[in-house]
Amino acid sequence: MNNPLDTLLIHGGLTTDSKTGAVNTPIYQTSTYAQAALGQNLGYEYSRTKNPTRDGIESLIAELEGGKFGFAFASGMAAIGTILSLFKSGDKILISHNVYGGTFRILDKVFSNFNIRYEIIDMRDLSSLESAITPEVKALLIETPANPLMSVISLQQIAKVAKAKGILSIVDNTFMTPYLQRPLEFGIDIVVHSATKYLGGHSDVVAGLAVTSDEALAERIGFLQNSIGGVLAPFDSFLLIRGIKTLGLRMQRHCENALQIAEFLSSHSGVQKVYYPGLPTDEGYCIHKEQARGGGGMISFELKEGYDYREFFASTRLIALAESLGGVESLLCHPASMTHASIPAEIRAKVGITDSLIRLSVGIEYANDLIEDIAQAIERAKR
Incomplete structure (x- = not known):
């Protein structure tokens, strides 16, 4: 890039x-x-x-x-x-x-x-x-x-x-x-x-x-x-x-890793929806492509019914559950109870910030390691 x-x-x-x-x-x-x-x-x-x-x-x-x-x-x-x-x-x-x-x-x-x-x-x-x-x-x-x-x-x-x-x-x-x-x-x-x-x-x-x-x-x-x-x-x-x-080197890796993970999540049978503007299937993809040089390192997604998002958060081994984003390390966040908890529940529901929404800040680790960690956590989250 x-x-x-x-x-x-x-x-x-x-x-x-x-x-x-x-x-x-x-x-x-x-x-x-x-x-x-x-x-x-x-x-x-x-x-x-x-x-x-x-x-x-x-x-x-x-x-x-x-x-x-x-x-x-x-x-x-x-x-x-x-x-x-x-x-x-x-x-x-x-x-x-x-x-x-x-x-x-x-x-x-x-x-x-x-x-x-x-x-x-x-x-x-x-x-x-x-x-x-x-x-x-x-x-x-x-x-x-x-x-x-x-x-x-x-x-x-x-x-x-x-x-x-x-x-x-x-x-x-x-x-x-x-x-x-x-x-x-x-x-x-x-x-x-x-x-x-x-x-x-x-x-x-x-x-x-x-x-x-x-x-x-x-x-x-x-x-x-x-x-x-x-x-x-x-x-x-x-x-x-x-x-x-080092921003340039890091952003290149963030984008590469995020796209791989977004594609993996999009094809996973346990994932209901993926939010990532770097995916051609994303509703904002065309506008985003006109004004940005890459999809970035942030992904949000929801698991399908029958999967416990709480168990998912408890099951990752490599990716930490933590506030913030954008560091070299990958971080998971639960927006409804963490970054967006100050927004009343009725407003969150209206704009689409559900309790099952998971936000992932993709780091610069080896992408396959991250995918393996996410995959095993989804499997453990299956009821």
């Missing part, structure tokens, strides 16, 4: 040290900076506002996403929370019909306190979307492929509708990363990431990122980043830069 980002992953951003020539970004573990005189500094005053190591990751993610301005946060939710702080009382945000549970929770339990409202819309249906955009709607917030049902939404159409209505478009690009998908190229205004996942890649750092090309928007986000203060620490910025250097 040749990709124009392969070299940029290694050499992009302010990730070498001009002072010493160090090929790795130094960790500037400092809270403050000496100033020569009143109003005279070297571009840095206080590390909440600006830090050289954080500059490295912020400039790198901006380049990788094809944007102009990058922002690094202490977590993916800190990034989402800061972006949502762009809005004011009385504003309304439309969110796609399946999103990460934490995104739903912060809107439903936190920003609702400030009279910022939301509505869940199946944004694959453009007529429903357009009719839902009333004067108080100020933004569309989507994931594609969405978490956890991997539903695909046209980035081009979302950007087109948002621009026509004079509202913002925000895309959580965590599942795809800029290696596979670059929403800004389709006219999206803001891209966010839980960089904890594929960008870090090793389950050893918690981080969030945001990118835009709009200067006025960037100024507002920068003000909020500094004011709220949920910034990424220097050491975590260093780890994230290091993780991104």
Whole structure:
């Protein structure tokens, strides 16, 4: 899988040290900076506002996403929370019909306190979307492929509708990363990431990122980043830069393994349904192929009646049951009780997040080992 980002992953951003020539970004573990005189500094005053190591990751993610301005946060939710702080009382945000549970929770339990409202819309249906955009709607917030049902939404159409209505478009690009998908190229205004996942890649750092090309928007986000203060620490910025250097190699393996496993699951007699946009049989395949360079490493599936999903989770030997995704190791998740537990059961049922849904983050292990582990766990789950 040749990709124009392969070299940029290694050499992009302010990730070498001009002072010493160090090929790795130094960790500037400092809270403050000496100033020569009143109003005279070297571009840095206080590390909440600006830090050289954080500059490295912020400039790198901006380049990788094809944007102009990058922002690094202490977590993916800190990034989402800061972006949502762009809005004011009385504003309304439309969110796609399946999103990460934490995104739903912060809107439903936190920003609702400030009279910022939301509505869940199946944004694959453009007529429903357009009719839902009333004067108080100020933004569309989507994931594609969405978490956890991997539903695909046209980035081009979302950007087109948002621009026509004079509202913002925000895309959580965590599942795809800029290696596979670059929403800004389709006219999206803001891209966010839980960089904890594929960008870090090793389950050893918690981080969030945001990118835009709009200067006025960037100024507002920068003000909020500094004011709220949920910034990424220097050491975590260093780890994230290091993780991104191998992103290309890892994403290639994630995609290869996931496609093999998705094909295996699709042909298994005990599997009811597979959700994976890299399969030609997936309903979102054609749109996904137009806007992404691969299917990614995330799969969801349901076992047939007569199989106990609880026993399946208890029976894997190699694949761990754990929150999160995107690491080199494969992880299983039960969305209904884990990542999406904060979404009320009636809403989960309405959008299709059933109790029997299984989400698999496919790692970079030997694919046959993973398939063997899944196969024996399905067999043990048979009642």
